[in-house]
C-alpha cells in the first residue's frame with residue numbers, strides 16, 4: 326500500500342499534506358489526553374475533599390456551570406463533550 330492509499334488522497338502531494346497534518350493531530354491528541362488525565366486528578370482531589378467532609382461526590386450546580394462553559398465555547402456538541410469529560414472525572418451517575 327502506498328501513501329496515497331492510506332490517506333485516501335488521489336495525488337502524492339495531497340498524501341504528503343495529509344500525512345504531515347495527521348502527525349500534528351496525533352501530537353495534539355496526546356496533549357488532549359494528558360490534559361484530561363490532569364483534569365481527572367484535580368477533580369478527584371475536589372471529590373475526595375467533599376466526600377471526606379461528609380458531602381456527596383457529585384455537585385450538580387457545578388456540573389451545570391461546566392456544561393455551560395463548554396456549550397458557550399463549542400456549541401451543542403460542546404455539551405456532549407463536557408458530559409463525557411464529567412463521566413471520565415467522576416464516573417457514571
Ligand SMILES: O=C(O)C(=O)C[C@]1(C(=O)O)C=C[C@@H](O)C=C1
Nearest residue numbers: 368371372383384387388414415
Ligand atoms: O467542581 C467540583 O465540585 C467537582 O467535584 C469537579 C467536577 C468536575 O470534574 O468538573 C466533578 C464532579 C462534580 O459533580 C462537579 C464537577
